[in-house]
Amino acid sequence: MKKVFGRPKSLTKDPFTYCPGCHHGIAHRLVAEVLDEFGIREKTIGISPVGCAVFTYAFFDCDMICAAHGRAPSVATGMKRSKPDSIVFTYQGDGDLAAIGMGEIVHTANRGESITVIFINNAIYGMTGGQMAPTTLVGQVTQTSPYGRDPKTMGYPIKVAEMLSTLKGVAYISRVALSKPAYVLKAKKAIRKAFQSQIEGKGFSLVEILSTCPTNWGLSPIEASKWLEENMIPYYPLGEFKTPEEVS
Amino acid sequence: MGEKILMKGNEAIGEAAIRVGCHFYFGYPITPQSELAAYMSKKLPKIKNAAFIQAESEIIAINMVYGAASTGARTMTSSSSTGISLKQEGISFIACAELPCVIVNMQRGGPGLGSIQPGQADYFQATKGGGHGDYHLIVLAPSSVQELVDLTMDAFDLADKYTNPAMILGDGLIGQMMESVEFKERKKIDLPDKKGWILTGCKGRKKYCIVPFNMDPYEMEKVNFKIQEKYNKLKEREVRYEAVNLDNADLIIVAYGTVARIAKTVIQNAKSEGINIGLIRPITLFPFPESIIAEASKKVNKFLVVEMSLGQMVEDVKLAVNGKAEINFYGRVGGVVPTQSEILNEIKKYLK
Ligand SMILES: Cc1ncc(C[n+]2csc(CCOP(=O)(O)OP(=O)(O)O)c2C)c(N)n1
Numbered sequence A: 001m002k003k004v005f006g007r008p009k010s011l012t013k014d015p016f017t018y019c020p021g022c023h024h025g026i027a028h029r030l031v032a033e034v035l036d037e038f039g040i041r042e043k044t045i046g047i048s049p050v051g052c053a054v055f056t057y058a059f060f061d062c063d064m065i066c067a068a069h070g071r072a073p074s075v076a077t078g079m080k081r082s083k084p085d086s087i088v089f090t091y092q093g094d095g096d097l098a099a100i101g102m103g104e105i106v107h108t109a110n111r112g113e114s115i116t117v118i119f120i121n122n123a124i125y126g127m128t129g130g131q132m133a134p135t136t137l138v139g140q141v142t143q144t145s146p147y148g149r150d151p152k153t154m155g156y157p158i159k160v161a162e163m164l165s166t167l168k169g170v171a172y173i174s175r176v177a178l179s180k181p182a183y184v185l186k187a188k189k190a191i192r193k194a195f196q197s198q199i200e201g202k203g204f205s206l207v208e209i210l211s212t213c214p215t216n217w218g219l220s221p222i223e224a225s226k227w228l229e230e231n232m233i234p235y236y237p238l239g240e241f242k243t244p245e246e247v248s
Numbered sequence B: 001m002g003e004k005i006l007m008k009g010n011e012a013i014g015e016a017a018i019r020v021g022c023h024f025y026f027g028y029p030i031t032p033q034s035e036l037a038a039y040m041s042k043k044l045p046k047i048k049n050a051a052f053i054q055a056e057s058e059i060i061a062i063n064m065v066y067g068a069a070s071t072g073a074r075t076m077t078s079s080s081s082t083g084i085s086l087k088q089e090g091i092s093f094i095a096c097a098e099l100p101c102v103i104v105n106m107q108r109g110g111p112g113l114g115s116i117q118p119g120q121a122d123y124f125q126a127t128k129g130g131g132h133g134d135y136h137l138i139v140l141a142p143s144s145v146q147e148l149v150d151l152t153m154d155a156f157d158l159a160d161k162y163t164n165p166a167m168i169l170g171d172g173l174i175g176q177m178m179e180s181v182e183f184k185e186r187k188k189i190d191l192p193d194k195k196g197w198i199l200t201g202c203k204g205r206k207k208y209c210i211v212p213f214n215m216d217p218y219e220m221e222k223v224n225f226k227i228q229e230k231y232n233k234l235k236e237r238e239v240r241y242e243a244v245n246l247d248n249a250d251l252i253i254v255a256y257g258t259v260a261r262i263a264k265t266v267i268q269n270a271k272s273e274g275i276n277i278g279l280i281r282p283i284t285l286f287p288f289p290e291s292i293i294a295e296a297s298k299k300v301n302k303f304l305v306v307e308m309s310l311g312q313m314v315e316d317v318k319l320a321v322n323g324k325a326e327i328n329f330y331g332r333v334g335g336v337v338p339t340q341s342e343i344l345n346e347i348k349k350y351l352k
């Protein structure tokens, strides 16, 4: 019988440590499939963040390093510059990338570093128990916005994909979701394009993935996907914000 | 090779680093060390596959170093005092991950934004860890431009040998000073092969991971023990110092870097007044030259530690002497450099 579905070679056999209904696992799988499809596993170096995805080093079957909180793009820069023939990707949450690491993601993108960033936007800090993230929606209740995010004192949720796509060094940016199969297929395409941009040396690429955190949202996996579609997608529109053709 | 050229301290570090194969420099401007970054920005783009990046902050620069070091490249960052404070989280990660790299601190007056004149008040930070957790840097303290060159080259070897970050701890004076230097032919030394851990893609082998954490405290304790073992080896094998005129000294000065230079003039001037002064100049601040100080304290019972701080290295001298001799201290801070006459007056107080 022909095998039609299996574990991508770029994933190890370690079982994921993520909560039920968490989209981190799907995102991992898509990245691994893309590494397999391009045949680049053996020249890829991944950088795990500080956050729930700190354990990605164990899940991807390629060389991996753990960066300090927010610093993955800088570590990636040092690697890519010293090993330009490798494929370098970071995998970062929204606290990691858009709070403590916001400065460096902007400058890394602006320098057009030839790396790929997988950015998980779950509107919350997962690992530390559900605090407000820069991406937390207006009115959203978290451990540190117990009365809901009030933009008057806490600012508005940051649209990372839109913001970074204004920078000239950026080759590819899109925002995707994983809450239903049609979205997953699109997400896979986006991740492919992001890595392709890097393979072709076009510059910086980033895929923002709207993602669930059922545990800290206090919702069941199914409710969490529904909440994401009803609340996150209207504020964070899906689509491509920059494609390599636009690079002059 | 062998020819002498006149160079500014900060630029000499850059040239020395490039000559031993450091092709990746990441930094952020700060006085009094900006000439080093400027030198690297001029030279590195001319070398194939080398990179100079003016990072957006010191934090970013050290994390770029972390990335480059993980691929096996020789890499360096530099800054001064307040900028070095910003690098500490990254340095702790690098030490925990056991990666080699070189960090230059051309100290200025502190604390806070301090001043831009020379200082030595980052001694604790440099030698006791600096960032969080139990780790040490290999700390080298040059006191001339020639020594800046030699120690920079040695720092890369030592970092590779012990897979540990090494620091050049200078100060604004040495960095800005012009002296003639020679880039000597270096003896080939055997350094450990990096192939067993560098991240280059997993072609033909199992994947490698660089993971500076462990959620299991017993495993994390083992990581600590392993790193600590290297520090014991460093203490056994790599201590360096200069000893001047220890026999028959009435008093021994302990000083490093710029202050040790001044102390040498003090020794000359004291001699003309019939006072016999010795000098112990630590060249490695970690590992600290305890034995020679302990040894000297058996024969000479008066010491004067002079620093551009309010008393940091003096604590290590006290530990080494362990109550066997009188330890006195003289320090100027905030960017003020002690003069030789001030030091001589201080000495006279203790020899009455
Ligand atoms: C310098 C530093 N500050 C704070 C922390 C604590 N911390 C660990 S994970 C995390 C937030 C992670 O949130 P996010 O990036 O959104 O990832 P998620 O867990 O949601 O996937 C924080 C603040 C840390 N490890 N290091």
Ligand code: SF4
Pocket: A017, A018, A019, A021, A022, A023, A024, A052, A122, A126, A127, A212, A213, A214, A215, A216
């Ligand atoms: S805490 Fe949230 S982000 Fe972290 S694994 Fe659980 S569901 Fe996923």
